[in-house]
Amino acid sequence: MESILVLTHADESGSALTKASLEAVTAGKELAGRLNAELAIGIVAKHATKAASHLAGAAKRVFAVQGDAFAQPRYASDAAACEALWRATQPAIVLAPHSSRFARVMAAVAYRVGGAIDTHVTGLAAAANVEATRWLYRQRVESVVTRDKRPWFLLLDAGTHPAFAAAPFAGEDSLPEEIAITAPLLELRTEVTGIRAPKQGALTIRPDATLLFVAGAGWTKKQPDGQIHTDEAAALILGFLGATGASLGSSKSLVDQGGEGNSVLPFLTHLNQVGQTGATPRHPKGLSTCCHGEEPHVVGWRFIPDRRAISLDPNCGWARGKADVVYVADAFQVIGKLNELLAPKG
Numbered sequence: 001m002e003s004i005l006v007l008t009h010a011d012e013s014g015s016a017l018t019k020a021s022l023e024a025v026t027a028g029k030e031l032a033g034r035l036n037a038e039l040a041i042g043i044v045a046k047h048a049t050k051a052a053s054h055l056a057g058a059a060k061r062v063f064a065v066q067g068d069a070f071a072q073p074r075y076a077s078d079a080a081a082c083e084a085l086w087r088a089t090q091p092a093i094v095l096a097p098h099s100s101r102f103a104r105v106m107a108a109v110a111y112r113v114g115g116a117i118d119t120h121v122t123g124l125a126a127a128a129n130v131e132a133t134r135w136l137y138r139q140r141v142e143s144v145v146t147r148d149k150r151p152w153f154l155l156l157d158a159g160t161h162p163a164f165a166a167a168p169f170a171g172e173d174s175l176p177e178e179i180a181i182t183a184p185l186l187e188l189r190t191e192v193t194g195i196r197a198p199k200q201g202a203l204t205i206r207p208d209a210t211l212l213f214v215a216g217a218g219w220t221k222k223q224p225d226g227q228i229h230t231d232e233a234a235a236l237i238l239g240f241l242g243a244t245g246a247s248l249g250s251s252k253s254l255v256d257q258g259g260e261g262n263s264v265l266p267f268l269t270h271l272n273q274v275g276q277t278g279a280t281p282r283h284p285k286g287l288s289t290c291c292h293g294e295e296p297h298v299v300g301w302r303f304i305p306d307r308r309a310i311s312l313d314p315n316c317g318w319a320r321g322k323a324d325v326v327y328v329a330d331a332f333q334v335i336g337k338l339n340e341l342l343a344p345k346g
C-alpha cells in the first residue's frame with residue numbers, strides 16, 4: 001500500500017502555510033482517498049503550531065520541523081528539514097508545492113533518500129498506478145508519468161488544486177509532532193540577513209489574482225492623433241491594477257521595446273511576458289489590451305478559461321476565435337472609463 005507525505009512550508013509570517021502548500025494538502029487528501037493510503041503532513045516553519053491548527057481533519061499525523069533556523073528559505077536548513085520529515089515517516093509518495101523555496105531543495109532531498117522526482121505536476125490520478133500529469137514543450141504537449149521507483153517526489157504547480165480550508169482548531173490533538181534536527185544534518189554556513197524586494201506597490205505579478213490583465217505593444221504605438229501616449233498608458237494600466245488587484249502580463253513585443261530605445265512602460269520586465277517564450281500563468285479570467293493575439297502569445301493563455309480582449313483591429317488574432325469576447329474599441333478610452341467606474345465614490 002502506498003503511503004503519502006505532503007511537505008508544506010510557512011509564508012513570511014512564519015506561522016501560516018502558503019496557499020500553494022494548502023493546495024498540496026488538498027492534492028494529498030484526494031490522492032490518499034483514491035489509493036486508500038495513509039496520509040501524513042510535514043511542516044517547515046518558524047512556528048508550526050499555529051500552522052498546524054489550520055489542518056484539522058486533513059491527515060492522520062502532522063509532523064513539524066520548526067524554529068528560527070526555518071524562518072527563512074535557505075538551502076541547508078530546508079533540505080535538512082525535508083529530509084528529516086521524510087525519514088520520520090518513510091512514505092512512498094511525497095507531494096510538495098512547486099514554490100521557489102521547495103523547488104530549490106527537493107531534487108537534493110529525493111537524491112539523499114534514494115528516490116525520484118518530477119516537477120511542474122498539474123494533476124494526479126490513481127488507477128493501477130499513481131499517475132502524474134505535466135505539460136511539456138512550452139505547454140503544448142500534456143504527458144502522464146508513472147514510475148515504479150519509490151520514494152517518488154512530486155512538485156505540484158500552484159493553482160492546480162483548491163487550497164485546503166478548515167476552521168482553526170486549538171485542541172491538544174492539533175499539536176504537530178516535532179522533529180528535532182541537530183548537527184551535522186543542520187550545518188548552517190549561510191546567514192539570511194534580510195530580503196531585498198521591490199516595493200509592494202511595484203509588484204505587478206500576482207499569481208493569486210482573479211484577473212490577468214495583459215498589455216500589448218499598442219499601448220506605446222502612435223494613436224489616432226498621430227502621437228504616442230506612454231505616460232497616459234502607464235497611468236491607466238497602474239490605475240486599473242491598483243483598483244482591481246489584477247496581475248500584469250505583457251506581450252513579447254512590448255517588453256522587448258526597451259532594448260530598442262523605444263518608449264517603454266517602466267514597470268514591465270520580461271518576467272511579465274506571457275506566451276511561448278514567456279510564462280503560462282493560471283488565473284480564472286484574462287483581459288488583453290492593445291495586443292494582437294498572435295499564436296506565440298496566446299499559447300501562454302492556455303490555463304485562462306475566460307478570455308476577453310480589447311483591440312482596435314477587428315481582424316486581430318483574438319477575433320479569430322482565441323478570445324470569448326472581443327471589444328473592438330480604443331483601450332485608452334475603455335480602461336479610462338473602467339478606472340472612473342472603479343474609483344472609490346465620495
Ligand SMILES: Cc1cc2nc3c(=O)[nH]c(=O)nc-3n(C[C@H](O)[C@H](O)[C@H](O)COP(=O)(O)OP(=O)(O)OC[C@H]3O[C@@H](n4cnc5c(N)ncnc54)[C@H](O)[C@@H]3O)c2cc1C
Pocket residue numbers: 215216217218219221223250251252253254273274275276277278279289290291292293294295296297300310311312313316329330331332
Ligand atoms: C519563436 C517566437 C516566440 C515568441 N514568443 C512570444 C511570447 O512568449 N509572448 C508574446 O507575447 N509574443 C511572442 N512572440 C511574438 C508574437 O508572435 C507577436 O509578435 C507579439 O505577441 C505581438 O505583440 P503585440 O500583439 O503586443 O503587438 P502588435 O502585433 O504590434 O499588436 C498591437 C495591437 O495593438 C492594437 N492597438 C493599438 N492601439 C490600440 C488602442 N488604442 N486600443 C486597442 N488596441 C490598440 C493594434 O490594433 C494591434 O492589434 C514570439 C514570436 C516568435 C517568432
